[in-house]
Amino acid sequence: MAVTFGLIFAGLMCYYGYFLSVQADQVINNPYNTRIAAMAGKVIRGDITDKNGNLLATSQVQEDDSVLRVYPYGRTFAQAVGYHSKGGSGIEAAMNFELLSSHSGILKGLVNDVTHQKGQGDTVVTTLDARIQQAAYDALGDYSGAVVAMEPGTGKILAMVSKPDYDPNQINEIWDRLVGEGSTETCLLNRVTQGLYPPGSTFKILTALEYIREHPDDWEDYTYECDGAFEYGDYTIRCSENAVHGHMTVRSALAKSCNGAFANMAESLDKDAMRSLCDAVGYNSRLDMALPQSATSFPIDQNTDTWQMLQSVIGQGKTQTTPLVNALMAASVANGGTIMKPYLIDRVEGANGKIQEKNMPQSLSKVMTPEEAELMTELMVGVINEGTGSVGGSDQYQVAGKTGSAQYDSSENTHALFVGFAPADNPKIVVSVIVEQGGSGGRVAAPIAKAVMDAALLQ
């Protein structure tokens, strides 16, 4: 009996310890926790910087001792960095507790305590690169949409741009206009993580991979004669801009983004296998990351009818993804088949420079084998060199990518998408772009990605 009690108590203590070690940090970062607000009374909110120390958010103590939150880069980092009043958003909300914690050393703490001064909050150093972010912001121009850039080998997010945007320095003044009744403003939304779009032809990367997996010995012999329209019963799938591609192989189908060829390939694909592949990339789940994510979907299984399947494999139908997950899809090819967990926060430093918290790269899932990744890289190089992605290419480095023009309603209007990475033989950066109502992925989205890659790879 005594042993039984001992064991049950051990169980209790383990759970208690588990809560304190694992769950506590997330749990307490909650607006209902009044302790966090109380911390602001004793600590000057810390800085948020990019990876090189450029200030993205800082607190300026005014003459009347009040503290003003200032965002030196303004609109450029609006959704990523967020704002901290009005409930908070972005990194300001996610790292609220850390920004209000002060680790300035024992001596300084003693001095502060005695002189009733506020301590300096910890600094949050992000993985973002202000230069790359600015390039992405400028390249997206007046369009609405999103650009995200990350390092495939580590998962670090280098740039996160979402438009329409707003000036976070003015958040208090414009708040009522933004969230008031009847407002159609969407600038507070972080489209990178929460915008849901049909991936369009960028999805074909996965379709091609699945086809190759199911036909390992004869995929290179696959041919399709494209006459511009693929008929299935009463339905028709047309190629983009009514193009007629002629003789297609898997390689050229991906390069030219031939809808007909892919629909044809899809007729024979194992639906469950396709589903598993998509799940591994991040479909049908919600990414676990500092910023809130939307759940993506690829609702296909054994029972789905073929017409649904055909639409889905060309990235239409009910398929929906976020620009970030689309980036992860490309990142899996760039990183030898393994997706690294995307993260924004590199480390938290105390005012004395000591590192309080550091995030290390973690792998998230294994999508394909290194051999498959190498093959897909080749095919994606083909898209740039011989296909629809030529505007995204560069003479200075080899890009591998995939364009997409996704229909979002029953008209002919499309969003423009692009995913890609460079240099193809040793990828340093993955870029995912979506331009709402942008039209052609190759003409509109690819150049934006090129601008970002130039900023990253050409000093």
Add this chain to the structure above:
Amino acid sequence: MATIFTVVTKYIMLFLMALYAWDSLTVIHLKTQSQLSWKYHKMLALTLMFHLTAYATIFINTKNTGVLVFYGLQLLFFVLYHVVYRRLYPRSSRLFLNHTTMLLAVGFAVLTRLSDADQLLDITTALGNRAVKQFVLVCGAAAVTLFVPKFIEKLRIKKRTAEILGVGGLLMLVLVALLGKTTYGANLSFDFKVFTLQPSEFVKLTFVILTAMLLQVKTDFKRVCFATAVAGSHVIILVVSNDLGSALIYFLTYLVILYVATHQPLYLFAGLGCGSAAAVAAYFLFSHVRVRVAAWQDPWSLIDKDGGYQITQGLFAIGSGGWLGSGLYQGMPTKIPVVSKDYIFAAISEEFGGLFGVCLILVCLSLILYIFRMATKVGESFYKLIAVGFAALYGIQVLLTVGGVTKWIPLTGVTLPFVSYGGSSILSTFLMIAVLQGIYILKRNEDEEIERKRKERKLRGNRAAAGTAGSGRSRKTGEKAGQKETKQRN
């Protein structure tokens, strides 16, 4: 200044508690009297040092001289209690004394912190202060139960007494069910304007004694059925009063006593099975059970409603304090609903630290194991079962309260004995320990008696052997006489 002092004392108190917890666990295995004595002195010293540090911190933070006076009174009480008890009962268990003191000290410190210290400045307002009320109740309970071990030593607990107590207890529960005041959905107490009395706390004890009496000798199936019926009637009345927390404690304690009495795992498993079925039935029958389970599964979705608010505030407190605690007066334990009773563990975890909380749990565990060990050594089945029952009662209550606060299990509305605020709980826990002390003293008396006789026999044997030759007859007579004597005494 106060902040730095608080930070330093936070580590000191954590260190002291860790040492105390370590001692509590290791003392169970010590054998020699001198080792034990040294250990007990050390534990008491640790407790008093902790007590001093805590109150010094409270004083520095509140700058209130009333706190010093209060501390002085508490110190006086602790010292007197130990001195008087040891005088009165030289054979009492010092471990019970030490644990009582430590748990009370923690309770006093936390309750003082949670209360409004300004009340301590004036004697008339002081009596409105929760910590002061608790202290007064403790003094009263200590005084009242002081002579219980004497009672037990002289009169022992007779079968008749057990029966009367048992039936009386059952009737008391019925009375509460019919007339009692409802608190948070359960018919718990009688309101006498000046104080509230919670009978289920006392009936807990009579229930254990009654069950022990029923199962002490005969443990055949018929007996078991009868005992189960008696236990079942207690549980059912509690369920009808909506006091499901107590019902659960009574039920599980009964299973433990039953198992130890009969050594039949079958009863234990059958009991657990029935209990689970009953729990499921309770889920469908009682709305407040559903609320509690929903709040346990996902308190965040209910955060601004009745069910989730308490749990989430408790978790915020525990989480914000972390392993090392935020330090006295640096956290916000007063934001937690019912913090001086059910949720006191969250307040302790927030300001004293998670490690401190773990040590506190270990101290409670060591007390339970100590009582179990005492039970295995007691010869008489009746006392053995009482000890087992009390250990189970205390252990299950600690598990339920700490488990609920940490969201390990759903909340059941029970408090942490000796630490939480509550007169009935204080008195009944004092009673429980007093009875255990009584049994302990009885055992010690018996042991000493046996030891004395063994020495006597040895002495007589030696004397006879060293006597003149040819006194074989006298030797034999002497031995026989000695044997007769021993028989008569038994």
